[in-house]
Amino acid sequence: MVTPETLDPAPAEVPLRRNRNFQLLWSGSGLALLGREITDLVYPLVVLAVTGSPAWAGAFGATQMAVSLLAGLPAGKLADTHDQRLLLIIMETVRAIATTSVLVAVLHDAITLPHLLAVAAIVGAVQPLGGSARMLLVRAVVPPRQLTAALTQEEVRSHAAALGGPSLGGLLYATATVLPFLATAVSFVVSLVCALFVRPPARARKPTVDGDRRMLAGLAQLWKVPILRHSTMFAAVLNAVSAPLVLVVIVVLTRDGASPGTVGLTMAGLAVGGLAGTVLVRPLHDRLTPGALMLWLGGTAVLLIAALSLPFGAWWLAIALFLLGLGGPSMRVLMDILIFRQVPDEQRGRTVTAFMTVLGVGSSAGMLASGLLVEHLSAQAAILTLATVLAIALGVSISDRRIRSVQWPTETENRS
Structure with a gap:
């Protein structure tokens, strides 16, 4: 039986614009999503430049998607059983390091196909982990009556990034190959810093009848x-x-x-x-x-x-x-x-x-x-x-x- 003491502590109901935790999550993930949209356009172009093969250019996205699908169900279990803020921090740290490795390789003219495919696999593996953790954090820091409004703001962020990311990525890539990776690495670091300052309510676990994990x-x-x-x-x-x-x-x-x-x-x-x-x-x-x-x-x-x-x-x-x-x-x-x-x-x-x-x-x-x-x-x-x-x-x-x-x-x- 669930008692009031076992329920999640309800976050204070203040306007979303004054909800510090939500705004940190929203702003950080917005920048990170913009960075991802930038490199989603640029990575195939770089692979094409390195190999001259459209098939390998498509293989980058296919690798990332396949690994994300394989990691999805395990990631959900981790998000349910571990500190969600920590998982989000891990995702942004890994994405920042992976993108920075490409940036360094471009600066030294040492970019290779195996390196790029490894980055695709790494980024694909952590994406569902951080994505599910961030969604649950939004749920934890937003009062129930504001959930629809919060999720709507999430949609605004996603579509704004989808609209601006590809064009910005093309502009940066046309200027210098290193710039889109620099911008994306910075966006992941900013999202990481925002996650560090999020203070969600303490999670009070509700007992389950079957303990199904x-x-x-x-x-x-x-x-x-x-x-x-x-x-x-x-x-x-x-x-x-x-x-x-x-x-x-x-x-x-x-x-x-x-x-x-x-x-x-x-x-x-x-x-x-x-x-x-x-x-x-x-x-x-x-x-x-x-x-x-x-x-x-x-x-x-x-x-x-x-x-x-x-x-x-x-x-x-x-x-x-x-x-x-x-x-x-x-x-x-x-x-x-x-x-x-x-x-x-x-x-x-x-x-x-x-x-x-x-x-x-x-x-x-x-x-x-x-x-x-x-x-x-x-x-x-x-x-x-x-x-x-x-x-x-x-x-x-x-x-x-x-x-x-x-x-x-x-x-x-x-x-x-």
């Missing part, structure tokens, strides 16, 4: 709670369909003879839409139930993805991507809220990383399938195929009464 407990939680099970499956399909859209749209534009500048501006529509969509999170969450919101976002996504197949040029693709991006923040915050409010505290880390792992598997499968589709079909046919897959998943979800009728859980539902 298995690494796969997060997946079990996602499967056990019906709304989490169905929404996770739907989100995985949505991610599998959405992740390869960038590749497919680039193929469409390239085949139409668009310039690199036009391609960049068109793809920016998705990031701008995501940033603009953060202002819709609170209104949509206030007016719609979780099931209705998920189905509405899925329905609009089907229509907008299908609209990408229409041959109206880059401006049309940019508008469709912008509109598609508008729903992203609401869907991600919806899933975060459901996890945080329905999963016991001692299993939230594993559940968050299990959810991200499922999405990662969906993204990987979607990228692989879309590559095969584009190779054997026209880009327009590939887009319509992706839209059809999502429409089928949407139809299955609409037919499920439990999804249609689910209500927002209260903060206390996971504490009984």
